[in-house]
Structures are given as C-alpha cells and as structure tokens.
Amino acid sequence: MRVYIGDIAQSVGETVDLKGWAYNTRSSGKVKFLELRDGTGIIPCVFFAGECDDKALSVFEQITQECSVRVTGTVRKHPKHEKVFELGVKSAEIIGASPNYPITPKEHGIEFLMENRHLWLRSRRQHAILRIRAEIIAAIRDFFDGRGFTLTDSPIFTPSACEGTSNLFQTQYFDEKMFLSQSGQLYIEATAASLGKVYCFGPTFRAEKSKTRRHLIEFWMVEPEVAFNDMYDNMELAEQFVEYIIQRTLKNRAGEFKALERDTSQLAKILAPFPRLHYREAADLVKKENPEFKTGDDFGGADETIISSKYDKPVFVHHYPAAVKAFYMKEDPREPGSAMGCDLLATEGYGEIIGGGQREDNLEILQRKVHEHGLREEDFRWYLDLRRYGSFPHSGFGLGVERTVAWLCGLPHVRETIPFPRLYGRSYP
C-alpha cells in the first residue's frame, strides 16, 4: 500500500510503498542510504544486502539526484531518536531517471537558480517558504471569514486606474483598452455598501521598472473594507489582523522556520496594540537621522527603516500629507491638508506592510479630488454613485502577501516568496 512520508508514524512495522524523488544518497560500507522526499517529508531508506533483493542494490547504484523512485520496505522507528523513522528497503525501482540534474549541492548563482526556478522549488528551503506562504494565506482568509466578512472578488480587468495612471499594464479587451488591476479597493467599496464587511484577495499588477528587493510586478494582495469604520477602527482591525497572522504562522509552521534557521523571537513578541505615530512625529524622527528629509515629503525605504527601528512592534503612521496620497483618501476636516491614511511599517527593516485609511465619502469633495489628480470624472461614474446614494464613512487597507512572507521568513528579497516570481527583467519560467 502506498503511504505518504508525512503519515509514516501510523505504519511502523508495516510493509509499505513510498513514491518520491531522490534527495540524496550515501554509502557506508555495506549499508546504503537513500534520502527520499515526496512533498510531505523526507525519510532515509536503508539498503542492506540480505535485507533487500539484489535488484534493489543495483537500482540504488543507478539512482541520481531527483530520480523519481518507488521503494517498498518496512517502516522502523529510529533506534535512538523519537519521531524519527526509516524504511528498511526490500525492493526498489526507478520511475523516472534524472541524468545530469542541473542544481547540485554546490553553490549556484541567483540568476541560474531563477532560470531553473521550476527545479529550484524542490529544495528544502523552498519547501519551507512555500508552506509558510500557504499558511499565511490560510490565516488571512480564516481571520476575515471568522469575523463576518464576505469575500467579494474584485475584477482584474478594470476600465480605469486606481493608484494613478503610471505603472499600468494595458490589454486590448476586444474593441476597447483595459488595464490590469493595481488594487481591488474601489470595487470593494461598492460591495461594502452591500455586505458591510468585505474583502478581496487576488493578484495585482504594477509595471514598475525598478529592481528592488521589495517589489514584484505581480503580487497578491488582501484588501478588507468595512462600512462605518473610521481611521481609528481601521488601525484596530489591522493590528489584530497582523498579530493573528504572525502568531498562527509561528505556531503552525515551527518546523519550517527552523529549516530556514529563522530566529522568530522578535516576531513572537508582536501582539496588539501597536504604537501609532502622527506623520509629524514620524517626520521629526526621520529628520534627526536624515537631514535631507523635509516635513511634507513621503517616506522612502530608508526613512521607513529609521522609524521602525525605534520600536520592537510594527508601527502605524497616520495623517500623511494629503498631497502624497491617493485621490480617494479622506482629508481630516479637523486638520486640513492631512489625509486620514494609516500605513503600518513592519519590524526588522521590512518597510510598509499595510497601506490604508478612511475614504472620502463626500460627493463634491471627491469630484474635486478626481479633477485635481488629473483623472476623468467619467471614468469614476459608478464609484461616485457610492457617494450619491447613501454615502457612508468607511475604511480599509491592503496587505501584500509577498512582503509579509519575506518579513516572517526573514528573506533578503521578495523573489523567493512566490512560486514563479515576475520581476522587472524576469518573466521565465
């Protein structure tokens, strides 16, 4: 009977079939070892003359890295270690050969690994990152589903730009031109008026011609939106959300963090509430270390690191200058010129992890902002309708999945946080 390595504890003493790939082989006198992986785990398979048939021994000699194989044998507990098992091989066969597998245990350059991403994914490190990514995504969905939010997918094909008109991918949609979504926010403002608490979660696209360690061309973003929430409610939701993602992922994926040799002690301390800085306070912090910075400027990556380095939790910055924020952000009536935006900066220098805030709910002000930002009112006809018919205060935010994966895994670059990254200058495989 075929079993998975991940379930092997239930088959101790039994004869089972395993199917997988050769991760490694070694010989020690009469005993030969095959480290077999099947996606659920890795197990040593022991070939010992007398215990296995002669054919199995000759099969062992033909096994090269990443051969796919079937091995039949008896599951044994490790004589010394708890929860460690091995297979005493009786017979074996090669399913698919693997001559000259390109990725060897020696060091490879990053361009070579990226070019062979489809094979690089078979390494222990990539397994750990992909499983942590999947856990983070499951945590995101469970958080919202468990709190009465309804998932309402926003469209990818959008007739108008949301985050400004630069950096857009365009496509011919039959007789008209359309853009690929940079954010689902405008659309979930409509579903928030229908269902109250909603979120969308899908891929988004930004045509940024920059090679940085924080940017992907195609990335996944989750965006909740809540009717009648103000900016302060929004920060409360965001901090509970980030705490939940981190604590659940640390708990459920401890083995994967260990495989990455990630010190998670700083992450373990991240519990809500998080500190909140007014933009002016944050700007004052930055100016002490970056004399070039002027109040009114947006923060660059280095500035964000200055701010976040002062705290051992993620930190909110709110009330940004309206001029550096999107047209749909509400200007605080008590503080003209300041937008009710609140971004969250991660710890350990990982930068902005959440961007969000309260949306402008006044029809006339929003129409004016559309014009001031050089956008066409006609493109936002339906969006303005949301202010025409039962307008309501509302807030939300967006969290980028890949930056979150990089942060939690402690990766220096986002390129390993998604199975097949799309970067400026990288579209294969």
Add this chain to the structure above:
Amino acid sequence: MRVYIGDIAQSVGETVDLKGWAYNTRSSGKVKFLELRDGTGIIPCVFFAGECDDKALSVFEQITQECSVRVTGTVRKHPKHEKVFELGVKSAEIIGASPNYPITPKEHGIEFLMENRHLWLRSRRQHAILRIRAEIIAAIRDFFDGRGFTLTDSPIFTPSACEGTSNLFQTQYFDEKMFLSQSGQLYIEATAASLGKVYCFGPTFRAEKSKTRRHLIEFWMVEPEVAFNDMYDNMELAEQFVEYIIQRTLKNRAGEFKALERDTSQLAKILAPFPRLHYREAADLVKKENPEFKTGDDFGGADETIISSKYDKPVFVHHYPAAVKAFYMKEDPREPGSAMGCDLLATEGYGEIIGGGQREDNLEILQRKVHEHGLREEDFRWYLDLRRYGSFPHSGFGLGVERTVAWLCGLPHVRETIPFPRLYGRSYP
C-alpha cells in the same frame, strides 16, 4: 453602542445604535416602519410617536430608498415569532441621502441592472448569491488544506499558451509580449514535483467572442495536481471534492438558498461515488438523441445535457479522443488514440463543471505532441524539464467557481455569480 444586525439576539432589552441603509419604508397609521439593512441582516425599525422623539419622526419622512442612516433604539423580540427582532426607535439621523435611487422595486431590464451592477449588489438576491459564492470558495480551500495539499499560486503573466494559442489576452511586459493565464496547470505540475499535493486558485482569462450563459471572460478556477495519481485516483478526488462543496454549502447557507427560492433537494442527493462513462458509451447515448453526432466528435453543450439528464448525480466521461484534447494529456497506452482525460458533467443541465485527467509523463511523446499541436518546443523548455528530471505519473483537474455557483444557486446565467462580471460586450462597472 453600535451593534450589527446579525448579532442583535445578544442585545435584547438593550439600547443600541444601528448603522445601515434603508431597504424599505412603510406607514400604518401612527406606526412607521423602516426596514434597515447593514450587510449582516435586515431588521424592522419601528417609529412610534411618543416612543421616539419628534425629530426622529421628521427624519423618517426624509428617508428614501438606500439612504444611509443611524438609528438608536431598544431591541425587542417579536411578540409572535421566534428569532425575529425589531428595534423600538428612540432617535434617528440620516448619514447620507439617496435622492432618486435608480433601482426601484419595479422590474428592470438586465442591461440596466448590469450597467448599475455596483448598486444592484445591494439587493437581497445578490446578497444570497455572493454569500454562497464565498462559502463555495471557503469550502474549496478547506477541502484541500485539510488533506495535506499546499496552495502554490501560478503566475498570471505567462510567456506561453497552455490551452491553445487562440483566445489569449496579450500585454506588453516591458520589452516583451506576454499572455494572461488561461490555466495554472503547467506551473502546478512543477510544484507537484516539489510538494506532492498542490493546488492553485486564481483568476483566469479567455478572450472568447461569444455571448453564452456559461462563459465569462474573467473567471476563477481552482486546480489541484497530485504526484503519482493516475486518472482513476483523479476521479476519486474530484467526486469527494464536489460532494464536500455541495454538502457543506447546503448546510451552511440554507438561509441564502431559501432567499433564492432554490429547490436543493436534487443537490442534497449528490454523494460520491459518481457514475463513470467511457467516451464511447457517452457517445452512444448522445447519438440516440442527436443523429448529427459522430463518434470522435467533442460534445457540445446540448450533448452534455443529453448525457447528464440520464443521471441524478454528476457523471464522469473519460477516455476522450486524443484529437479533441490538449497536448499535455496522456494517451492511454492500452487504448491508442484515447486521452486519459476525465471531465465531470453537472446535473440539471449545467454542463462541464470539471475538466482534468492524467498528464503525459514521457519526454519523447510530449515533445512530439508539442510539435503536432503546432506549438514551439522552446516555449515549453522548463515544462519539458519536468519529464527530463525524475518524471512521474500525475493527474489533476480544474473546477470553475462561477459555473459551480450558477449550478448550486440554480441561476440561468453566470453573470450574477461574480461581483463584477466581465463578458463579451460588458466591461463596466
């Protein structure tokens, strides 16, 4: 204190704030009723002179359809009905007016409703469909996450075509041309070699110039792929999956099916295993009612309905002629000319709900098929590597979310199954 209508049972006897939108109003002598909705439910709010202040009564007179309002009052149990509550209003204010709301209780044409989709979403029927959609998506994820599958997102930007070169959306990706994904399958074959059991779940795009009730230009598809599964294992996985989605959704969304007046008695009977027909048997069934059909042809929508009408469960058809299937499908070595594909036809005439099968795992045969299908081997270099290094039998399938929503909800057209549908001739809002 503000509470949600969905949680109102916990506040009986208390004075609470509700915020939401006016679904309907009516007067009966001295008593006035506002049906208020907030996305979590609908509750009657009773305005009674003496119980509420005079201002509230004058506010009531100004309330029009879809006004956003705050009402403060006492939560009461309905005198006669269990689990029915009402609010005895003390005060009220209008948050956002709604003059001349375009969608009135009278009948509207479908084009008018589609043009106002952002407002149409506020109706009871659309609430029910959107919540069932969200439940189906959660069921899909829980099914795979609970069975040891790892979510591995496939890229949207793809350098080569998977399901044939027609019907592709193209975009300029900096200096090169790329396509929008029609399926994530090729990519999850790579992650299956890494993690064994995987799935991807995202939007997919087909530029089909056809106006049918089954086709969207942009739709969501889940695609599992399992290493070492053959076509028969694949059918077992698919039938367990479909049973799980249906039974869970019926259980958790009974209220929504009731709101849609959907008779779910046929769906309730859908339990695995499902009947399995060889293509030849299916073709014989079709020929009895469609004399035009010839063995070797692919089935059209009407042919699928002939086959599925014979069963009260979804039915698998397997071993299609290789000529009508994609290049990557494995030809059965015991039955040359037949592809090891297995599609699942839904009940009640909803057509193909799942397409899948076993993939070709032999390098030479796959290379030949690439050429026979007029594709360029260079475009599939990395994909062929999966057969070069530790090739393995593997199978998987794709299930379209919107067709599943239409089927379960009993909708005549897929256009209501997604918040903002993209159809041939429809890209707004």
